[in-house]
Amino acid sequence: MRETVGFKAFRVIVIVVLAIFVLLPLYVMIVSSFKPLGDVQSNFTWWPTTFTIQPFIDIWTTIPLAQYFLNSVIVATTASVISVIIAIFAAYAVSRWRFRGRTLFTTAILSTQMFPGILFLIPLFLIFVSIHTSLGIQLIGNVSGLIITYLTFTLPFAIWMLTGYLDNIPHDLDEAARMDGASALGTLWRVILPVARPGVVAVLVYSFITAWGEILFAQAFVGNNQSARTLAIGLSEYSSETSVFWNQIMAASLVVSIPIVVGFLLLQRNFVAGLSAGAVK
Numbered sequence: 001m002r003e004t005v006g007f008k009a010f011r012v013i014v015i016v017v018l019a020i021f022v023l024l025p026l027y028v029m030i031v032s033s034f035k036p037l038g039d040v041q042s043n044f045t046w047w048p049t050t051f052t053i054q055p056f057i058d059i060w061t062t063i064p065l066a067q068y069f070l071n072s073v074i075v076a077t078t079a080s081v082i083s084v085i086i087a088i089f090a091a092y093a094v095s096r097w098r099f100r101g102r103t104l105f106t107t108a109i110l111s112t113q114m115f116p117g118i119l120f121l122i123p124l125f126l127i128f129v130s131i132h133t134s135l136g137i138q139l140i141g142n143v144s145g146l147i148i149t150y151l152t153f154t155l156p157f158a159i160w161m162l163t164g165y166l167d168n169i170p171h172d173l174d175e176a177a178r179m180d181g182a183s184a185l186g187t188l189w190r191v192i193l194p195v196a197r198p199g200v201v202a203v204l205v206y207s208f209i210t211a212w213g214e215i216l217f218a219q220a221f222v223g224n225n226q227s228a229r230t231l232a233i234g235l236s237e238y239s240s241e242t243s244v245f246w247n248q249i250m251a252a253s254l255v256v257s258i259p260i261v262v263g264f265l266l267l268q269r270n271f272v273a274g275l276s277a278g279a280v281k
Contacts, residue, residue, distance in 0.1 A: 033250035040246040055251040059238075062248055067227065068234030069256065072212060075143050075230055079150040080207035083158050086151075087203055091162035092188050096174060106163065109156040117153065121220055124149055128221070141225040149217045154207040161206075165199030166192065205264065212260060231256045 032040050033055055035048045059065050094102060128139040139145035169192060177187040193200065215232040222228045235252055238245045 029250045029253060032247055033254055035247050037245060037247050040250075055245075055247040056255070058245075059248045059252045059255065062245060063234060063237040064226070065231075065234065065252060065255075068229050068231045071143055071228060072230040072232070072256075073259075075146050075150065076208045076211035079147045079154065079211045080204050082147070083151055083154045083207045084200060084204050086155060087158035087162050088188070088193070088200065090159045091166055092192065094159070094163045095166035096171070106160065110160045112156045117216060120152065121217065124152070124217075125220065140221050142222075142228050143230075145221045146211075146218060146228075146230070149221065150207075150211040150214065154210050158203040158207060162196070162199055162203055165196055165202075169195055208263070209260060 031046065031048060034051055034053065036050055036052055036054070039045070039049055094106060125140070128145055131137050131139055139148065173191050173195070174187050177191045182190065213232055218230050219233045222230070222233065235249060235256070238249045238252065
């Protein structure tokens, strides 16, 4: 059925409105980051009356932004890598072997995504306190607790998505590798993983983005330990009881967004392919 002129016009209007809705805040953030603080606090202008890059210099000294950046990199990278490694083995087992409780297992890990994160805040906090009391392992106030916490959210979805992706890879590849004398682990490493690279990349990107921008558990578990704060909560230090450095907040937001944007652009093809193949069995 050919599209009518009215429908085409409606589609163009919707796309334009959505583009404005997305790009307008980004433009305001970019423009404000190149303004002096006085211009940002006065009447809004669509273009800086005084163009300056000083906010991009001051963001590193107003707060320990470099330390927060490093903490976020450590937490997000560690959580995403561990999540992918565990998800690969779990998804391969679920995809290739039939065992009692398989359907229940896949349903259980998917059902965890239906609950809001705040529901697990107090239980996880109590578990970490009990671990510290019983074993002497401190998980509150440092990045270790955040890494474990983020695993609880990213790992179930990673297993489910990778399972769906591996289900689309023919089992004949496994049988051919076994006939050549490869073990199950060798088959996974040498045959399946190269084919499943888009799915692995999609899980890695999803896990990294989830850990990078999370704020609720970072605020609750890190608390007042400034040396362990991540960017998500560290950016709030640009505001105080007496003033708010709006231009530095905008500049810092741009700086900390660069790794996510660059990484997504580099891995976009694999990410989209992994999501489309792994989300539907």
